[in-house]
Amino acid sequence: MTAALPAAPDARAACRHCGSPVPADASDGPEFCCSGCEAAYGLVQGLGLVQYYQRRCIDPAVRPLRPDDEVAVDYSAHVTAEPDGTAVLHLMVEGIHCAACVWLIESLLSRQPGVIGARVNMTTRRLVLRWDPAQADANAVVAPVASVGYRLVPYDPARLGKETERTERDLLRGMAVAGFAAANVMLLSVSVWAGHAGGMGPATRGLMHWVSALIALPAIAYAIRPFFRSALNALRAGRTNMDVPITVGVLLATGMSLAETVTGGEHAYFDSAVSLLFFLLIGRYLDSRARGRARSAAEHLLSLSATAVTVLDADGGRRLLPPSQVAEGMTVLVAAGERVGVDGRVVEGVSDLDASLLTGETVPAVVRPGDRVFAGTLNLSAPLRLAVVAVGESTLLAEIVRMMEVAEQGRARYVALADRVARHYAPVVHTLALATFFGWLLIGGIGWQSALMNAVAVLIITCPCALALAVPVVQVVASGRLLRQGVLLKSATALERVAETDTVVFDKTGTLTLGRLELVRDGDWTDEDLHEAAAMAANSHHPLARALLRAAPTVAAAAGVAEVAGCGLEAGGMKLGSRQWCGVCEDESAGPELWFRRPGRDPVRFAFMDEPRPDAAQVVAALRRRGLAVALMSGDRPATVAALAGRLGIDDWRAGCTPGDKRDRLAELGRSGRRVMMVGDGLNDAPALAAAHVSVSPSTAVDVSQTAADVVFQGHRLGPVVEVLEVAKRGDRLVKQNFGLAFLYNAATVPLAVAGMVTPLIAAIAMSSSSLVVILNALRLARRSVP
Amino acid sequence: MNNLLLLIPVALLLGLLGLVAFLWALRSGQFDDLDGAAHRILFEDDDPPPPAGRQDGRD
Numbered sequence: 001m002t003a004a005l006p007a008a009p010d011a012r013a014a015c016r017h018c019g020s021p022v023p024a025d026a027s028d029g030p031e032f033c034c035s036g037c038e039a040a041y042g043l044v045q046g047l048g049l050v051q052y053y054q055r056r057c058i059d060p061a062v063r064p065l066r067p068d069d070e071v072a073v074d075y076s077a078h079v080t081a082e083p084d085g086t087a088v089l090h091l092m093v094e095g096i097h098c099a100a101c102v103w104l105i106e107s108l109l110s111r112q113p114g115v116i117g118a119r120v121n122m123t124t125r126r127l128v129l130r131w132d133p134a135q136a137d138a139n140a141v142v143a144p145v146a147s148v149g150y151r152l153v154p155y156d157p158a159r160l161g162k163e164t165e166r167t168e169r170d171l172l173r174g175m176a177v178a179g180f181a182a183a184n185v186m187l188l189s190v191s192v193w194a195g196h197a198g199g200m201g202p203a204t205r206g207l208m209h210w211v212s213a214l215i216a217l218p219a220i221a222y223a224i225r226p227f228f229r230s231a232l233n234a235l236r237a238g239r240t241n242m243d244v245p246i247t248v249g250v251l252l253a254t255g256m257s258l259a260e261t262v263t264g265g266e267h268a269y270f271d272s273a274v275s276l277l278f279f280l281l282i283g284r285y286l287d288s289r290a291r292g293r294a295r296s297a298a299e300h301l302l303s304l305s306a307t308a309v310t311v312l313d314a315d316g317g318r319r320l321l322p323p324s325q326v327a328e329g330m331t332v333l334v335a336a337g338e339r340v341g342v343d344g345r346v347v348e349g350v351s352d353l354d355a356s357l358l359t360g361e362t363v364p365a366v367v368r369p370g371d372r373v374f375a376g377t378l379n380l381s382a383p384l385r386l387a388v389v390a391v392g393e394s395t396l397l398a399e400i401v402r403m404m405e406v407a408e409q410g411r412a413r414y415v416a417l418a419d420r421v422a423r424h425y426a427p428v429v430h431t432l433a434l435a436t437f438f439g440w441l442l443i444g445g446i447g448w449q450s451a452l453m454n455a456v457a458v459l460i461i462t463c464p465c466a467l468a469l470a471v472p473v474v475q476v477v478a479s480g481r482l483l484r485q486g487v488l489l490k491s492a493t494a495l496e497r498v499a500e501t502d503t504v505v506f507d508k509t510g511t512l513t514l515g516r517l518e519l520v521r522d523g524d525w526t527d528e529d530l531h532e533a534a535a536m537a538a539n540s541h542h543p544l545a546r547a548l549l550r551a552a553p554t555v556a557a558a559a560g561v562a563e564v565a566g567c568g569l570e571a572g573g574m575k576l577g578s579r580q581w582c583g584v585c586e587d588e589s590a591g592p593e594l595w596f597r598r599p600g601r602d603p604v605r606f607a608f609m610d611e612p613r614p615d616a617a618q619v620v621a622a623l624r625r626r627g628l629a630v631a632l633m634s635g636d637r638p639a640t641v642a643a644l645a646g647r648l649g650i651d652d653w654r655a656g657c658t659p660g661d662k663r664d665r666l667a668e669l670g671r672s673g674r675r676v677m678m679v680g681d682g683l684n685d686a687p688a689l690a691a692a693h694v695s696v697s698p699s700t701a702v703d704v705s706q707t708a709a710d711v712v713f714q715g716h717r718l719g720p721v722v723e724v725l726e727v728a729k730r731g732d733r734l735v736k737q738n739f740g741l742a743f744l745y746n747a748a749t750v751p752l753a754v755a756g757m758v759t760p761l762i763a764a765i766a767m768s769s770s771s772l773v774v775i776l777n778a779l780r781l782a783r784r785s786v787p
Numbered sequence: 788m789n790n791l792l793l794l795i796p797v798a799l800l801l802g803l804l805g806l807v808a809f810l811w812a813l814r815s816g817q818f819d820d821l822d823g824a825a826h827r828i829l830f831e832d833d834d835p836p837p838p839a840g841r842q843d844g845r846d
Contacts, residue, residue: 099826122823180806211795
């Protein structure tokens, strides 16, 4: 088994499959961190794909490749059939570390019977799978990939991003056409400019202009469409944006150059018009690409509503129905380990429910017949039968989404800096051009053609090339830098809003903490106690049992263990579970705990804690140093919240907040003039995220929260929050510098244009150099140095 | 002067050729997965048999 492996001198250090550290107390073999990894390794090896382990490089920012014990998704509901009978499944893959993962997934799938094609897109992390449905069903085909440890989420390609993908392609095509035209027209223009000095005859110059026109006219007609459309929309709505002066400038320059060409004039501005469009399209394309990445990450949101619900008919039959088709009064079965899909009342069964997504409460609550349960909670220990009370629009989940939408409307009014500038820029430019025209006509006493020519020169010079590049280039550089550190910007104005932040509000569970209970190491127990308890715990899905098993991952599961829902585990006189169940008389527990009772020995207590993220305290301190106010708002119990706040040094904390409380508090802060950044992950945070000035979510957050957030960060560390602030502040400074440079350039060249001294050569030099200066200035952000 | 009459069309034709090639590549999905394409060349397909539908990557 070890023969094919790369030499690993310190085999104890990392699990062979997932690369996570293997705990030192591992009893049976130092190679794997858990049984799931061992099985996955066996599967990969059995198919002859062990090279994978030599080729891959593990990306610490990505979820480790560990098969998790979450519920299997039913993929068959998402299969579409092609006309020739091939079944097609579109999946989003979570857990891709590097190209070797792509290779492993494709190889695993292509070894399945009936598979015709499997292709992973590494950029968007999507998998398109085609197979012959007669030979295998969807779940069987996908199973090996899931059991190796990748998470697969089905999505509907027709509903996702088609629109934006098409605009992106349109932009790229326009950019190619404009680039081609700009290069060729510039070639011809250079010879014309040289000809001014070298005595080129009017016939040759005319020919050059005609050829230029021939290239430029169709290219401009094609490449100007995105700007034209946007300008038209803005004008229709009675506003102006940056695209209005662009469109007007390009169209006038083209028209005037054409007139010059026809009349055999000396100056044509075709090169300016085309290269302007080329520069602008570069900016546009980069902008949409940077956001496209964030978009594909956010598209996981479909998974939440996609889970089917098991409905029990009156005759005892079972059917799988999407939540939208479940009616009130139906009976629904929720298996252990499954997420509840509807709001309901328990009819039969006793179990523990993990409501951490909904309330932030980390310790599961026991539910009994008659209790209300809510969609989005996770059923942990025993099957439950529910009578449906509310579905779809009337569930608590839908209520939260509604609250979020209302809160979001307030934020939609935020106007990007570039648009605010454009609002004042466009009228000024057009007034200036008009003034030039009438000035020359009435005071200068030249013909209207020459006056128009000077006015158009003003428009070309002021065409906001540098101005239009000022923001997108900084955005692209900033989002590229953040992306390398696992931070995704979802909103175009996110950076601007982050830069304005003066208050940071954190959620507790899953944000400041990792949202996962871990065993507290110093307790009144011995290693032997731990191993015996963990062997029993291996039989349960309860988070406390799982945490116990994580503390002793290599223990084999004990046989003959029975789970008593809402109480604990039992095996031959040994009991592992709650305080009452183990017969401990002391009351008042301080936080989550498990008791372990063996015949003839004193009961042992295992305490658990939701550990803060490793750098949480540093981040809070760093934010303070920057002069930001830091606050903590949680739905958890006051004692737990107070303990964490004390440990991290946060004075301003609130516990027991409902989603509405959080949102109201943020709205109140907003009214008092604070610019609040909300950092949260739970469903209960979603309305608050939407109400905040700017919002941040970890990538482990619920889909709804990730949708509401402007920024999503990956990894175990909280550091990205500081990094985002840092980059935003510097980006903001660069954008302002760029605006300054653009205005400086305008101040220098506009007088020349008004005086009628601008030739196409001067226009071309001025435009290109100002664009280059702006781009180079923005690139400074990519440098690593953080003071 | 006569060589201009030949050279300008030739230059344009070559440029146009490049443009058409780019547009074709864009249409056939060559730019859909830039990260993947960069790494795919390093996969060793000769040891395990290549998947049957490798070329079938369009959506």
